Amino acid sequence: MTTPRPAFRGVNPGLTLLLVVIAALFAFPMLWFLLSSFKPGSELFSLPLSLFPETWTTSGYVTAWTRFDFWRYFANTGIVALVTTALTVLVSAMTGYAFAKYKAWWLQAFFICILVTTMLPTEVIMPSTFAVIRDLGLYNTLAGIIVPSILTATGVFMFRQYFRTVPDELLEAARIDGVGEIRVFFQIMLPIAKPIAIVLGIFSFQWRWNDYIWPLIVLNDPNKYTLQIALRSIVGADNIDWSVLLSASVISLVPMVILFVVFQRQIMSADINSGLKD
């Protein structure tokens, strides 16, 4: 071929095949897990294994639902995830706004402090964090999971980055009109930042819905368990009841799947790079 190949046009069957194969490899564990949850207990281990259940059943789901108080776990996890997310968005927006629109040495110093928290995750100092939570009287309460999780560096960075792109003239104009600093933030800036608030809200909800380590340490009463801790109590048993475990795990995913379906566009197009980059 003497003419140059069409540069960025045309489909390459080899690359497409590669993509399809990798995608299939990624999807398969989920598919196997989902299909297995519809098999009766007797079929789970009977050879030869088959991809699709021979008899479809929801008995695992029924058992899981009756043996465990799923409504309660859903309620607990939902409260924690929603309340933490709302507070995370508000605190991140305020902090990120201060970093973006005001200049002072103590703001820079605190910015470095926030940066340090990304390097040193609090999981590594959980014994003393636990002591702090306990001494604040938050042991075995949902607040004990919510309050320590509010501050996230990622959220602060996302808002800081976003507010830096908002022209300072807007702030100046509001000041000239005599609008107070706090009102500027709540009535002008916060509404402008709605797209970033949505993205952080989605991410935060996912983090908190799937959180494991704080609920594990802080909660003691099974009535306060979150879904992840409840699942862990099934998988940690000496004799794992796989039929129940698979179904219970699938149930725990439902809210996340709904979240994804609703917000798919925002999640997939989220320019998270901009928030995390600096």
Place this chain on the structure above:
Amino acid sequence: MAQETTVAAAPTPAPTPAAQRRRRRLRRPGQTAAPVLFISVAVVLFVVFFLGPGALGLYYSFTDYTGVGDPEFTGLSNYERLFGDEQFYSSIGRTVLYTVLAVPAHYVVALGISLLLVSAATRFRTAARVLFFLPWLISPIVTGVIWRWMFGENFGLVNYVITVLNLPRQQWETNGDLALAVVILASTWSGTAFTMLLFIAALRNIPKSYLEAAQVDGASAAQRFFRITLPLLRPTSFMVILLGTLGAMKEFAMVQALNGGGPGTENMFIVQYIYQTGFERAQIGYASAVSMVLMVILIVIAVVQMRFDRREDLS
């Protein structure tokens, strides 16, 4: 009010900055009070749940605190015990080995997939992107469950397929190295989604004209990738590797559900060791000493990586 005046008096280190700015500051004291208010909640949370536990952990690490009663100062004995503790060395070693293997695996897989997803030469990209993203929705615990179900030694699908192919079944649960391989596989599978979003965003920001110009000049696909794409991805790569390293060093939840750090304690990572000593055995003093050592390791990692990043900036 008192707070407002003290803080307003504190800044302005140099007396020379433009008088205009000073006039503005005098006119609107709220411009200092407002940011104080905006960051106040974050400051309190930072002090109570980061600085406080850090200092408290340092203090506990010199005591025999068990969670009840008063901690008694025991000097360096926790650290002495720690450095003679084989399980500690084994946990650190296993965590580092896991990190060294998992971070490059994450990086290569996520970047490879992202390249396929932004390439104009592939089809089904939108569907594939959604598929690759789905594991992000799945919690670490459920990820562990999914892969435990796949790699069960006696009941798992993988060993079943292996026996059907007349190959010897593998000891995914009782061989420590194979168990670690499954952990790496599972974490790569679940970590790809987020990293992929970072890479796709960064790849889209690379001007197409660069790549087209290089192609016109006769650069091969490999040359274009290594000479243009990869260098331009450096900030993203740095972040992916740094976040991946920190994430791998604190891996805990997924392994809990996958194999509990087994077989035995062979694959017990360091955070699990902290959890076990601190909470299952109630040796908070001792666990805090482990925490402090891990903190130092993480600081060293972060500093080394940032130094590395900066040096490349200069060249």
